[in-house]
Amino acid sequence: MLIPSFSEIKEITNSRYALVMLVSKRARIISEGNPTFVESENPNPVTLAMKEILEGDIKFGQPMSDKAYAEKIEAQREAKLDILLSQEKDDEEEESAY
Secondary structure: OOOOOHHHHHHHOOOHHHHHHHHHHHHHHHHOOOOOOOOOOOOOHHHHHHHHHHOOOOOOOOOOOHHHHHHHHHHHHHHHHHHHHHHHHHHHHHHHHO
16 A cells, blocks of 8 residues: 655645545546556555545645546546657657667
């Protein structure tokens, strides 16, 4: 299980209780089958929720509708795909230069 340091927790919220509530609510949403913002080999919803929060994908006190959530995930996936395609194109250009 991912255990953040106190300094990492303070960046999110000053209340450990609030962090526990945020993680538990997000973990419940993940366990219901909703997509996540992060990819991990560990399928544990609590670990995934904590990772999302530590990476800044989920913010404390930022409610989001299902539609807004789905749009945010789709935008992130498209951004990652654009980066990968750009990297592949750069690699192909480097190979053809030799």
